[in-house]
Amino acid sequence: MDMEASKKKLGLKERYNHLTRGLDWETSYQPMEKVYPYTRYEGIKIHDWDKWEDPFRLTMDAYWKYQGEKEKKLYAIIDAFAQNNGHLGVSDARYINTLKLFIQGVSPLEYMAHRGFAHVGRQFDGASARVACQMQSVDELRHAQTQMHTVSNYNKYYNGMHNWRHWHDRVWYLSVPKSFFDDAMSAGPFEYVVAISFAFEYVLTNLLFVPFMSGAAYNGDMGTVTFGFSAQSDESRHMTLGLEIIKFILEQDPANVPIVQRWMDKWFWRGYKVLTLVSMMMDYMLPKKVMSWKEAWEIYGEQNGGALFNDLARYGIRKPKGWEQATIEKDHLSHQAWATFYNYGAAALFHTWTPTEQDKDWLSEKYPASFDKLYRPRFEHWEEQAKQGKRFYNTTLPMLCTTCQIPMLFTEPTDPTKICYRESDYKEEKYHFCSDHCKEIFDHEPEKYVQSWLPVHQIYQGNCFNPGVDPTAPDFDPLRAVLDFYKMNFGRDNFDFEGSEDQKNFAQWHGEGA
Amino acid sequence: MHIDLKTVKINPLRQTFANVATRIGGDKAASRYQEATLGLQPDANFHYRPTWDPGYELFDPARTAIKMKDWYAFKDPRQFYYGNWTMTRARQQDAMESNFDFVESRGLDAALPAELKRTALNLLLPLRHVAWGANMNNFSICAYGYGTAITAPCSFHAMDQLGIAQYITRLGLLLVGPDALDAAKQAWLKLPEWQGLRHYVEDSFVEKDWFSLFVAQNFVLDGLLYPLIYDRIVDDHLAMNGGSAIAMLTAFMSEWNAEVTKWIDAQIKTAAAESAENRELISSWVRAYRDRVAAALLPIAGIALGDVAQEAVDEVLGQFNTRAAKLGLSV
Amino acid sequence: MSNVFIAFQANEDSRPVIEAILEDNPGAVSNASPAMVRIDCEGQLVIRRESIEARVGRDFDLQEIQLNLITLTGHLDEDDDQLTLSWKQ
Numbered sequence: 001m002d003m004e005a006s007k008k009k010l011g012l013k014e015r016y017n018h019l020t021r022g023l024d025w026e027t028s029y030q031p032m033e034k035v036y037p038y039t040r041y042e043g044i045k046i047h048d049w050d051k052w053e054d055p056f057r058l059t060m061d062a063y064w065k066y067q068g069e070k071e072k073k074l075y076a077i078i079d080a081f082a083q084n085n086g087h088l089g090v091s092d093a094r095y096i097n098t099l100k101l102f103i104q105g106v107s108p109l110e111y112m113a114h115r116g117f118a119h120v121g122r123q124f125d126g127a128s129a130r131v132a133c134q135m136q137s138v139d140e141l142r143h144a145q146t147q148m149h150t151v152s153n154y155n156k157y158y159n160g161m162h163n164w165r166h167w168h169d170r171v172w173y174l175s176v177p178k179s180f181f182d183d184a185m186s187a188g189p190f191e192y193v194v195a196i197s198f199a200f201e202y203v204l205t206n207l208l209f210v211p212f213m214s215g216a217a218y219n220g221d222m223g224t225v226t227f228g229f230s231a232q233s234d235e236s237r238h239m240t241l242g243l244e245i246i247k248f249i250l251e252q253d254p255a256n257v258p259i260v261q262r263w264m265d266k267w268f269w270r271g272y273k274v275l276t277l278v279s280m281m282m283d284y285m286l287p288k289k290v291m292s293w294k295e296a297w298e299i300y301g302e303q304n305g306g307a308l309f310n311d312l313a314r315y316g317i318r319k320p321k322g323w324e325q326a327t328i329e330k331d332h333l334s335h336q337a338w339a340t341f342y343n344y345g346a347a348a349l350f351h352t353w354t355p356t357e358q359d360k361d362w363l364s365e366k367y368p369a370s371f372d373k374l375y376r377p378r379f380e381h382w383e384e385q386a387k388q389g390k391r392f393y394n395t396t397l398p399m400l401c402t403t404c405q406i407p408m409l410f411t412e413p414t415d416p417t418k419i420c421y422r423e424s425d426y427k428e429e430k431y432h433f434c435s436d437h438c439k440e441i442f443d444h445e446p447e448k449y450v451q452s453w454l455p456v457h458q459i460y461q462g463n464c465f466n467p468g469v470d471p472t473a474p475d476f477d478p479l480r481a482v483l484d485f486y487k488m489n490f491g492r493d494n495f496d497f498e499g500s501e502d503q504k505n506f507a508q509w510h511g512e513g514a
Numbered sequence: 515m516h517i518d519l520k521t522v523k524i525n526p527l528r529q530t531f532a533n534v535a536t537r538i539g540g541d542k543a544a545s546r547y548q549e550a551t552l553g554l555q556p557d558a559n560f561h562y563r564p565t566w567d568p569g570y571e572l573f574d575p576a577r578t579a580i581k582m583k584d585w586y587a588f589k590d591p592r593q594f595y596y597g598n599w600t601m602t603r604a605r606q607q608d609a610m611e612s613n614f615d616f617v618e619s620r621g622l623d624a625a626l627p628a629e630l631k632r633t634a635l636n637l638l639l640p641l642r643h644v645a646w647g648a649n650m651n652n653f654s655i656c657a658y659g660y661g662t663a664i665t666a667p668c669s670f671h672a673m674d675q676l677g678i679a680q681y682i683t684r685l686g687l688l689l690v691g692p693d694a695l696d697a698a699k700q701a702w703l704k705l706p707e708w709q710g711l712r713h714y715v716e717d718s719f720v721e722k723d724w725f726s727l728f729v730a731q732n733f734v735l736d737g738l739l740y741p742l743i744y745d746r747i748v749d750d751h752l753a754m755n756g757g758s759a760i761a762m763l764t765a766f767m768s769e770w771n772a773e774v775t776k777w778i779d780a781q782i783k784t785a786a787a788e789s790a791e792n793r794e795l796i797s798s799w800v801r802a803y804r805d806r807v808a809a810a811l812l813p814i815a816g817i818a819l820g821d822v823a824q825e826a827v828d829e830v831l832g833q834f835n836t837r838a839a840k841l842g843l844s845v
Numbered sequence: 846m847s848n849v850f851i852a853f854q855a856n857e858d859s860r861p862v863i864e865a866i867l868e869d870n871p872g873a874v875s876n877a878s879p880a881m882v883r884i885d886c887e888g889q890l891v892i893r894r895e896s897i898e899a900r901v902g903r904d905f906d907l908q909e910i911q912l913n914l915i916t917l918t919g920h921l922d923e924d925d926d927q928l929t930l931s932w933k934q
Contacts, residue, residue: 010687010692011924011925012923012924012925013924015687018683018687018692018695019680019683019684020680022683022695022699023642023643023645023646023679023683024646025643025699025702025703027716027719028703028716029712029713029716029717030716030717030719030720034719034720035716035719035720037566038566041565041566055921055922055923056908056911056921056923057923058908059680060607060673060676060677060680061607061610061611061677061680062906062908063673064600064603064604064606064607064677065604065607065608066908066909066911066912067600067604068600068601068603068604068605068607069604069912070912071596071597071600071601072601074597075597085524088524108556111554111555111556111662112556114666114669115555115573115656115657115665118653118656118657118665118669119657119658121653121657122650122653122654122657130650130653131676134649134653134669134672134673134676135673137653137656137669138596138669138670138673141596141666141669142596142597142600144550144554145550145554145595145596145597146596146597148531148549148550148554149546149549149550149597152530152531152549155528155530155531156526156527156528156529156530157524157526157527158527159527161531162528162531162532163531163532163533164531164533165531165532165533165553165554165556166532166533168556169556169557169558169559170558170559175559175561178556178559178561179561179562182560182561182562182572183561183562185564185572186561186562186563186564186565186566186572187565188565188566189566205916206916209916210852210881210915210916213880213881214878214879214880214881215879217879217880217881218879225880229854229880229881229915232914232915232916233911233912233913233914233915235915235916236911236914236915236916236917237911239916239917239918240917240921243920243921247920290878290879303847303848304848304850304918306847307847307848307849307918307919307932308918310847310932310934311847311920311932311933311934313934314933314934448562448565449562451561451562451563452561452562453559453560453561487532505527509524
């Protein structure tokens with residue numbers, strides 16, 4: 001052969017093939033089904049893993065180079081932030097509550113994504129699919145760790161962050177994100193990537209990160225902006241992977257289409273429900289607001305998602321079933337969520353408050369169809385009560401949806417004044433749901449969802465008290481006992497922002513007196 | 515905004531997160547490594563059993579026969595978290611890029627003695643598949659292992675092994691071209707001298723006990739292969755015979771092996787020191803894996819060393835046994 | 846045809862990339878929000894290596910854009926010379 005011709009400079013695609021796909025081989029001392037045991041039971045048919053297209057074609061040399069550079073920049077800013085008391089530069093101490101929600105609810109999911117992609121990055125039969133998932137696995141670890149390092153500095157000065165690990169695995173509202181990821185990870189590898197790479201990363205992640213990070217930028221939190229945007233540069237790769245995965249699975253066999261469609265219906269809805277927390281963060285928790293949840297849904301949901309599903313129509317894929325309902329709910333989601341947390345402010349690990357006059361006017365402007373009519377009166381009533389020294393705290397436990405685990409706070413799609421309840425019977429037991437879609441998810445896999453560790457059920461079953469606590473004692477205070485079990489610093493981590501230690505310290509550190 | 519910090523004293527309310535504080539003896543300043551590692555993995559109230567392995571929880575300490583009171587007893591002496599791992603590798607990659615440029619621009623590849631070049635290619639190129647196997651196995655450990663302290667470094671280790679597989683591939687592309695890679699894969703699949711090793715690697719793919727897999731891959735296979743191939747053969751034998759260009763192109767592997775050996779030893783030592791049961795179990799794994807690997811490596815060493823292969827393997831085995839004994843194992 | 850978009854961190858490294866995109870794609874529109882610039886374009890958007898090189902005055906590897914990339918939509922195809930985002934319908 002002509003050595004020189006063979007040694008000519010290879011193009012990106014060809015070089016990538018040698019550096020990745022060429023490494024793999026068909027095993028013969030152990031059967032392939034035993035080496036890759038998990039990729040057959042879901043019913044997805046793959047005929048040719050080589051049809052997998054690798055959009056970014058990153059090899060380790062480039063990966064280390066670019067990621068190393070990103071990390072160098074990021075840690076320089078984290079260091080500067082700590083040295084200069086950067087936390088005092090944020091718009092208002094209310095803002096810090098968004099970071100509490102982030103480290104309690106989102107960072108633990110980044111870690112789960114790390115382990116989940118390690119699993120599929122080992123299990124997929126195709127070499128380049130494995131490598132793409134492996135890179136995502138270490139990227140996700142990066143996100144979890146850089147978030148710890150960024151929030152670490154806030155944790156030194158503010159409450160509601162110090163015990164995130166313990167809380168995420170126990171506290172009532174945190175079982176929403178926890179069960180979401182446990183659900184994906186306990187599914188088969190194909191469902192996992194459809195759930196996380198496609199439904200979450202591709203369809204929904206813009207709704208989480210872009211408003212969060214623009215919000216951080218607008219509210220003077222440079223540390224968070226930096227980790228957020230730095231993480232987003234990885235997300236762009238992950239999103240592209242998500243779309244590639246869907247195309248690959250759909251093109252492999254027509255029998256895959258209905259399976260994937262069902263997963264899209266399920267995971268769009270599961271992901272959307274988790275984003276309820278983001279909606280209230282955008283509309284109520286950012287002191288300086290970037291855009292409303294409704295606007296974000298219109299741009300990143302309706303427009304971009306619309307373009308995507310329009311494109312996927314050629315495979316016989318339609319929009320997820322819950323899409324229309326999400327569009328109807330865009331006027332209500334954030335208000336109903338924040339009102340609920342305001343209610344349960346004694347049992348939440350961040351502060352809540354009623355919107356200021358300026359906030360209310362902004363909400364009226366952004367939600368002309370719903371805020372003044374339905375939600376303003378409610379917040380003004382609570383505001384009035386608080387002024388009279390009767391800040392309202394709900395101390396009864398809410399009923400949870402068995403699927404998404406959110407308290408039953410959502411209204412009927414056709415009537416925003418009526419709470420939506422659905423139920424199913426399974427093996428002589430009754431299960432409750434917040435929506436038709438959550439009920440449908442349960443009905444398809446009841447044997448999975450009956451396992452749910454529902455925080456309120458667990459409390460009633462006596463599983464959320466510290467050892468030695470006597471629930472039959474005459475002075476037994478169940479709520480207080482549960483909050484002890486949560487390891488909440490009672491009076492510091494919870495209650496209204498008004499009068500909180502965070503509020504006092506922030507003002508004092510700004511020299512505004514105690 | 516103007517903030518007059520001189521007049522206000524800002525005292526932190528706490529030093530670190532509770533999941534870190536409980537593992538470093540109380541609330542005190544924690545390192546980046548500690549905050550990125552300790553207690554990061556969830557360990558309670560998993561909602562659903564994995565459909566792919568319903569006998570276990572999502573994360574379950576029972577996936578290995580090794581038992582630990584505290585899974586965060588495992589420590590990485592390098593204190594790697596993603597940031598310092600990737601920055602360290604980026605620096606090494608820079609140096610490797612210079613080596614590749616140097617060899618190519620000075621025509622050192624063309625100046626290699628023909629026979630030595632053939633030997634180097636026959637010996638090294640099939641090893642890209644071995645590194646690829648190590649990549650898969652370390653992701654297995656990361657996925658099914660218990661506790662971030664050991665699983666996170668395994669994901670870095672897996673990516674390192676992919677990097678190594680790609681450096682070997684680039685060496686093949688530089689010295690010959692794509693055809694050399696095809697020939698090497700055929701050798702890996704068909705030539706008798708590679709079958710013992712391929713059999714061992716494929717058997718490791720179906721090992722379910724993740725700590726046993728750690729021992730099989732990182733401690734035993736790589737613990738014998740790296741010193742034999744990169745120290746004994748490439749850096750000594752080939753370099754002495756006009757092949758320093760080859761040693762430049764595999765410089766990462768020798769340097770990396772010296773670094774990761776410290777981490778691997780720390781894991782083995784910690785697990786073995788935990789209990790007599792652990793020590794016995796790990797020792798028995800090591801003995802069984804070691805004898806298979808030593809037999810599999812002999813014909814491969816023969817590619818470069820011919821008659822003195824046995825002597826080289828024995829020498830490496832001797833060093834390995836000493837290393838294992840130092841870690842408290844009886845081998 | 847739907848829009849594709851790509852967004853970058855608003856910083857000095859992104860400037861020549863954004864300029865190159867706006868010049869190479871006549872239908873492209875840029876929108877600035879806090880710390881970020883988003884470029885929308887109907888149907889397809891192309892990023893050319895040569896156009897960026899002409900602005901930065903050095904060799905540019907298209908993979909470098911990943912350092913400041915925030916998000917994108919559309920099917921992605923990349924080779925050594927250009928990166929294309931598109932919808933097929």
